[in-house]
Amino acid sequence: MTDTPTSAQHLRIDGERLWRSLMDLARIGATPKGGVCRLALTDLDRQARDLVTQWARELGCTVRVDAIGNIFMRRAGAREDLPPVMTGSHIDTQPTGGKFDGNYGVLAGIEVLRTLQQHGIVTQAPLEVVVWTNEEGSRFVPVMMGSGVYAGAFTLEHALSARDRDGVTVSQALSAIGYDGPEPVGGQPVGAYFEAHIEQGPVLEARDRVIGAVQGALGQRWFDVEIVGQEAHAGPTPMELRRDALLAASELVQAVNAIALEHAPHARGTVGCLQVFPDSRNVIPGKATLTVDLRAADDATLTRMAQSLHERARALAGDGRLAVTLKEVVYFPPQPFDARLVQAVRDGAQALGMEPLDIVSGAGHDAVYLARLAPTAMIFVPCKDGISHNEIEDARPEHLAAGCNVLLHAMLQAANGHALAAEKAHAA
Amino acid sequence: MTDTPTSAQHLRIDGERLWRSLMDLARIGATPKGGVCRLALTDLDRQARDLVTQWARELGCTVRVDAIGNIFMRRAGAREDLPPVMTGSHIDTQPTGGKFDGNYGVLAGIEVLRTLQQHGIVTQAPLEVVVWTNEEGSRFVPVMMGSGVYAGAFTLEHALSARDRDGVTVSQALSAIGYDGPEPVGGQPVGAYFEAHIEQGPVLEARDRVIGAVQGALGQRWFDVEIVGQEAHAGPTPMELRRDALLAASELVQAVNAIALEHAPHARGTVGCLQVFPDSRNVIPGKATLTVDLRAADDATLTRMAQSLHERARALAGDGRLAVTLKEVVYFPPQPFDARLVQAVRDGAQALGMEPLDIVSGAGHDAVYLARLAPTAMIFVPCKDGISHNEIEDARPEHLAAGCNVLLHAMLQAANGHALAAEKAHAA
Numbered sequence: 001m002t003d004t005p006t007s008a009q010h011l012r013i014d015g016e017r018l019w020r021s022l023m024d025l026a027r028i029g030a031t032p033k034g035g036v037c038r039l040a041l042t043d044l045d046r047q048a049r050d051l052v053t054q055w056a057r058e059l060g061c062t063v064r065v066d067a068i069g070n071i072f073m074r075r076a077g078a079r080e081d082l083p084p085v086m087t088g089s090h091i092d093t094q095p096t097g098g099k100f101d102g103n104y105g106v107l108a109g110i111e112v113l114r115t116l117q118q119h120g121i122v123t124q125a126p127l128e129v130v131v132w133t134n135e136e137g138s139r140f141v142p143v144m145m146g147s148g149v150y151a152g153a154f155t156l157e158h159a160l161s162a163r164d165r166d167g168v169t170v171s172q173a174l175s176a177i178g179y180d181g182p183e184p185v186g187g188q189p190v191g192a193y194f195e196a197h198i199e200q201g202p203v204l205e206a207r208d209r210v211i212g213a214v215q216g217a218l219g220q221r222w223f224d225v226e227i228v229g230q231e232a233h234a235g236p237t238p239m240e241l242r243r244d245a246l247l248a249a250s251e252l253v254q255a256v257n258a259i260a261l262e263h264a265p266h267a268r269g270t271v272g273c274l275q276v277f278p279d280s281r282n283v284i285p286g287k288a289t290l291t292v293d294l295r296a297a298d299d300a301t302l303t304r305m306a307q308s309l310h311e312r313a314r315a316l317a318g319d320g321r322l323a324v325t326l327k328e329v330v331y332f333p334p335q336p337f338d339a340r341l342v343q344a345v346r347d348g349a350q351a352l353g354m355e356p357l358d359i360v361s362g363a364g365h366d367a368v369y370l371a372r373l374a375p376t377a378m379i380f381v382p383c384k385d386g387i388s389h390n391e392i393e394d395a396r397p398e399h400l401a402a403g404c405n406v407l408l409h410a411m412l413q414a415a416n417g418h419a420l421a422a423e424k425a426h427a428a
Numbered sequence: 429m430t431d432t433p434t435s436a437q438h439l440r441i442d443g444e445r446l447w448r449s450l451m452d453l454a455r456i457g458a459t460p461k462g463g464v465c466r467l468a469l470t471d472l473d474r475q476a477r478d479l480v481t482q483w484a485r486e487l488g489c490t491v492r493v494d495a496i497g498n499i500f501m502r503r504a505g506a507r508e509d510l511p512p513v514m515t516g517s518h519i520d521t522q523p524t525g526g527k528f529d530g531n532y533g534v535l536a537g538i539e540v541l542r543t544l545q546q547h548g549i550v551t552q553a554p555l556e557v558v559v560w561t562n563e564e565g566s567r568f569v570p571v572m573m574g575s576g577v578y579a580g581a582f583t584l585e586h587a588l589s590a591r592d593r594d595g596v597t598v599s600q601a602l603s604a605i606g607y608d609g610p611e612p613v614g615g616q617p618v619g620a621y622f623e624a625h626i627e628q629g630p631v632l633e634a635r636d637r638v639i640g641a642v643q644g645a646l647g648q649r650w651f652d653v654e655i656v657g658q659e660a661h662a663g664p665t666p667m668e669l670r671r672d673a674l675l676a677a678s679e680l681v682q683a684v685n686a687i688a689l690e691h692a693p694h695a696r697g698t699v700g701c702l703q704v705f706p707d708s709r710n711v712i713p714g715k716a717t718l719t720v721d722l723r724a725a726d727d728a729t730l731t732r733m734a735q736s737l738h739e740r741a742r743a744l745a746g747d748g749r750l751a752v753t754l755k756e757v758v759y760f761p762p763q764p765f766d767a768r769l770v771q772a773v774r775d776g777a778q779a780l781g782m783e784p785l786d787i788v789s790g791a792g793h794d795a796v797y798l799a800r801l802a803p804t805a806m807i808f809v810p811c812k813d814g815i816s817h818n819e820i821e822d823a824r825p826e827h828l829a830a831g832c833n834v835l836l837h838a839m840l841q842a843a844n845g846h847a848l849a850a851e852k853a854h855a856a
Contacts (some may be wrong), residue, residue, distance in 0.1 A: 049739060201664025222709065232814060234698035234721045235646060235790025236629025239688050241814070246699055248680035257675050260667050270662035271674055272709045274702065281650065281700045283676040283817075291709040294664045362663025386660060386669070389711075 002211050008412050011119060015401030018111040022400070025051060025091065025107060026099040036099055040092035040134035040145075041170065046177035048091045052131060055110055059117050061129075065181025068159055069133035070146040071175045072183075075113050077126035077415065085415040086111065086125070086374075087407060088130030089366060090146075090380025094138050098393020100198045100383065100400070103264040106131055108196040108404040112411055122413035125191050132366040132394070133179075136256035139164045140173075147366035150186040153372050190374035192341055192414040195367040195377060196407045198395050199409070202386030203359055210402045211349040212359035212380030213342050217368040218266060218295035219302045219334030223309065225252065227316070228323040231278060231286025244283055245319045246276045249288035255312040256292050259305050267305060292326075297360055298334050325345065335368045341377035341414065348409035354402060379403050436840050437779065439547060443829030446539040450828070452521065453479060453535065461647035463819025464527055468520035468562035468573075469497065469601035473525060475521045477607060480559060483538055487545050489557075493609025496587055497602045498574040500611075503541050505554035505843065511619035513551070513843040514802075515540065515835060516558030517794060518574075519802040522566050525822025528626045528811065528828070530574045534559055536624040536832040540839055553619050553842035560794040561607075567592045568601075575794035576615040579801050618802035618840040620769055623795040625836045627822050630814030631787055637831045639777040640787035640808030641770050645796040646694060646723035647730045647762030651737065653680065655744070656751040659706060659714025670712055671749045677716035683740040684720050687733050694788050695733060696723040720754075725788055726762050763796045769805035769842065776837035782830060805838070807831050 029038030030050045038044040049071060053063045056073035064072045074084065089105025109129030116123070132150070137143025138163060140162040142154060149159050160171040174180035197206075204212050229243035253271045260269030270293040276285040296302040310326060317324040349356035359380055361368070367378045381403035384394035456476045457466030466472045477499060483489045484501035492500045502512065517533025537557035560578070565571025566837070568590040570582060573645060577587050602608035610633040627633075632640050657671035681699045688697030698721040704713040714807045724730040738754060745752040777784035787794070788807055809831035812822035 086533060112839050126540070177590070177743065199664060200661050201666070202660070202669045203664070203666060206669060221664070224781060230813075232630070233628050233791055233816065234696060234700060235648070235723055235792070236627060237696070237790065237814060238629070238693065239685070239696065240692075241630045241634060242683075244698075247685055250678035252675060253678035254682070257667070257672075264668075265666065267667070268662060270710070270712055272662060272704075272711050272713065273707050274674060274704050274713075275707075276700075276702050279701050279703075282698070282721050283700050284698055285700065285702075295663055320808075340453075362665065363661055385658075386665060388661065390659075406653060 009409065011115065013111050013115045013401060013404045013408055014105055017114065017396055018107060018311035018401060018404055019397045021055070021107045021110060021237050022099060022103060025103055030094065031096065031391055032366045033391040035393065036093045036097050037095050038091065038093045039095065039139040041135065041139065041173035041177055045092055046179065046336060049131060050178060052091065052106060052110065053361055056113070056129065058114050063112065065179055066183040066185045067156055067181060068146050068149045068185050069179040070150060070185065071131040073129045075116070075127045078221035079124050080126060084126040085192045086196040087196070088126045088132060088188055088409060089195050089197060090132045090135030092134055094136050094389045096391050097136070097388060098388055100393055100395045101200065101388045102135055104198055104400060105196045107197050108407050111404050112408045115408060123412065124417060125415040127238060127411060127415060128339070129348055131404035132177035140170050144364055144366055144369055147369040148299050151369035152186065153369055156185055157177055168219040173213050175275050183383070190370070192212060192409055193367060193370040193376040195365060195378045196403045197365060197380060198383035198388060199380040199386065200383060200388040204357060204380060204382040205386060207357055209355065209357040210381060211354050211356040211406055213349065213356040213359050214337060214347040214380055215342055215358055216297065216334065217361040217364065218268065218297055219299055220330060220332040221294045221302055221328060221332035223292040223326050224327045224329050225290045225292060225313065226325045227288045229286055229321065232284045234284055235284040237284060244284050245288040245322065246285040248316045248322050248324070249274060249290055251316060252290065252312060254307065263301050263305060266297040267301060268293070268362055269305070278313070287300070291321050295362055296334065302334065330365065335371050337377045338369055338375035341375050344410040344413045345377050345379050345406060347413070348406040351409060352402065352405050379406050379410070429574055434815055436815070438743045439543065439836065441539050441543045441829060441832045441836055443825055445542065446829060446832055447825045448686050449483070449538060450527060450531060450537045453531055457521065457831045459524065459819055461819040463821065464525050465523050466519065466521045467523065468564065468565065469598065469605055471605060474522055474605035474607065475795050477559060479659070480519065480534060480538065481618065483540070484557065487541050487706040489541065491588040492611050493607055494613045495584055495609060496574050496577045496612040497607040497609060498578060498613065498615050499559040501557045503544070503555045505551050507552050509556055511617035512554045512556040513620045513839050514558055514618055515622040515624070515839060516560060517623050517625060518560045518563030520564050522564050522817045524819050525564070526816060526818060527561065528821055528823045529628065529816045530563055532626055533624045536835050539837045543836060551840065552845060553843040555839060556844060558763050563794055568598050572792055572797055574792055575797040579797035580614065581797055584613055586839060596816060598638040621795060621798040621802050621804040622769070622835055622838055623793060623806045623807060624831045625793060626816060627808040627814065628791055628811060628816040632785060632808060632810040633814060635756050635785055636702035637783065637785040637828050638809060641773040641777065642765060642806035642808055643770055643782040643786055644698065644725065644764035645789040645792065646725055647727055648758060648760040649722045649730055649734050649756060650758035651720040652755045653718045653720060653741065653756050655716045657714055660712045662710040662712055665712060672712050673716040673750065674713040676744045676752070677702060677718055679744060680718065684737065686737045688815050691724060691729050691733060694725040695729060696790055697733070698722070723790055724762065730762065747748065758773045763799050763801055765805045766803035767801050769838070771807050772838040772841045773834060774833060775841070776834040779837060780830065780833050807834050807838070
């Protein structure tokens with residue numbers, strides 16, 4: 001063990017090297033508008049996997065691939081008997097995705113390994129950087145597929161048999177790109193899991209903070225709603241004789257917003273889809289369909305929100321003029337992260353002179369599945385205007401570097417079993 | 429003149445003959461679901477025109493066709509120097525139209541002529557039954573094309589150059605079916621115009637009345653609205669940082685409804701179309717487009733309603749988080765009908781033992797254009813559940829017969845220059 005508390009405290013990653021790696025990886029699947037289109041298990045995904053694993057091998061890492069295509073790039077520790085401290089994310093993108101979503105988490109992990117290699121530092125526990133297969137779910141569902149199988153959220157067989165629009169299975173696609181690995185999926189102890197990610201929201205930017213210490217992920221309940229009234233001529237039908245499905249839908253849109261506001265600050269309520277039929281300018285809509293996405297930090301709140309939604313839907317149908325059906329289609333439970341690791345993220349930020357912001361993840365991430373298995377935390381950094389899943393997704397090099405430094409120190413703390421805060425006290 | 433007040437008072441049309449004609453005409457373009465698809469200026473329209481004009485010729489009528497394809501079937505009066513008393517409607521249908529919309533008005537006119545012919549009655553003024561070209565506007569816009577040119581609402585050249593989706597002009601289509609007539613469009617005095625029509629709304633049925641004495645047509649103002657906010661992830665974006673275009677659109681849907689209710693009973697406010705973008709379940713809509721259709725019986729009310737709409741749209745955009753644009757795309761002024769002729773309709777109903785209901789037309793009709801030229805009135809009869817522009821459009825034979833009897837007596841009164849009420853007084 002060449003690492004000492006004092007040397008580790010002053011250790012910094014190379015922000016320019018991290019940025020160059022992000023830009024190099026972004027060339028694979030680059031779009032004319034500056035984004036990336038690199039769908040899961042395509043040949044572009046293979047090229048990206050090949051490049052990242054080449055970088056890992058250059059650092060002396062061993063590279064293992066499991067049966068769902070997850071890649072584990074391992075840097076040996078002083079004590080190989082300890083479970084590894086992991087970090088990772090994904091390198092598949094949305095069809096009009098950006099350069100940072102997912103890619104940052106993987107390359108921040110690579111940059112941590114490069115920094116340790118450069119300084120000849122060996123951690124107690126081994127370190128692993130993981131590429132999880134098909135996080136985005138744009139080509140194959142379920143989303144967060146690799147980490148989902150790894151955490152036992154669904155079976156390997158279920159994932160391998162998923163088909164894209166052309167009928168190609170995950171199994172066929174993995175085989176075609178040579179990433180149908182020999183390793184079993186999961187079943188090994190994980191000492192800790194960290195994931196660095198752009199926030200994909202506007203909170204850090206709005207609060208002018210660089211590091212988000214993510215306390216956990218919101219639970220989600222998704223609904224499909226159909227409202228049936230009576231299609232009728234807009235002119236000859238008096239207001240009091242109408243059965244206007246869109247008017248009712250608009251009340252539900254308002255209700256979803258109100259329900260979320262009643263459970264501030266972490267609750268969310270969104271109607272993302274709404275269609276009206278027949279969608280003709282002078283016809284009172286006879287039918288409207290909409291989606292409802294409710295999110296909350298704890299299950300009790302999420303349940304209360306769903307109850308409120310059901311009550312509002314029943315009230316809309318109350319006078320018998322409309323038929324309202326509400327069907328729940330997705331449930332993700334809220335997932336708190338590990339208090340000790342979240343504190344390690346806060347400590348890492350403060351040791352680097354930054355005041356972290358406690359934040360929740362509103363979106364799903366591979367870390368949310370990993371948290372079912374192992375102590376887990378995430379590090380968020382700002383993205384421009386909170387925009388992601390978009391070719392104009394952007395982030396500042398100094399923010400990405402700061403997040404990577406926090407990742408470095410949080411991983412060192414977890415892998416070496418002693419706190420950076422303690423090192424600070426020692427050094428002071 | 430063989431007609432006498434006393435004989436006219438007891439005159440009745442033949443309801444079965446009227447129904448048979450409706451069913452005969454409905455065979456041309458009949459759909460499997462019991463409706464009719466007979467788009468303007470198609471060969472099916474030609475077949476229907478040929479059938480109706482054949483019926484008119486069998487009654488000894490002269491048939492004239494003008495340059496926009498309107499057909500005038502004239503039964504001579506005792507005094508050919510008097511301007512004709514007209515009735516009519518259209519025989520083109522919506523793509524999934526019914527048997528009665530428009531067709532009833534034309535065939536009720538034919539049935540009036542048949543009744544007079546059967547009883548050897550000659551009116552003072554000549555009578556004309558008119559088929560107006562392309563009322564529905566399904567194939568060619570503008571709608572109410574034949575009556576619109578006739579009334580000078582737009583030019584013949586404008587109408588003739590309109591194209592369908594295949595690029596065929598009205599001029600070409602008229603020529604192809606042989607209905608590009610030699611007569612100039614309009615320019616002749618019209619003594620009175622009546623139009624019998626199914627209500628296309630639920631009011632008569634709800635009030636249990638058979639005859640609607642239509643006081644006039646609502647004015648209309650149509651708007652296109654676009655609301656631009658910011659597309660964002662439903663999860664990571666807190667409620668207070670959102671710029672949700674659909675949430676704003678839902679407020680506008682509610683506002684349109686409220687504005688109409690504030691101007692009861694005749695005002696209408698409808699949002700018929702609404703689209704959200706990107707229309708993805710877990711993305712806050714960044715854009716919403718919608719249409720607004722405002723209607724009122726008088727222009728002052730219609731103007732106030734439009735002002736309220738503009739105010740609500742400005743309020744939505746007020747805090748700068750959303751851009752709201754409101755564009756007026758259609759304006760039809762309110763069109764009151766002729767008080768004397770409306771009274772003739774009421775008189776006709778009462779003479780036949782029915783209590784008429786004063787009603788407004790919320791929809792456009794050829795009569796609305798005719799009212800710009802000549803004293804005009806309409807007779808509404810109920811249609812099942814207020815449904816039209818639909819293959820399930822339905823009406824009861826006895827209601828259709830009753831409306832036709834009212835048309836008969838209103839036309840006799842107008843053509844003979846003495847009131848049925850006076851005849852009643854004379855007979856009593």
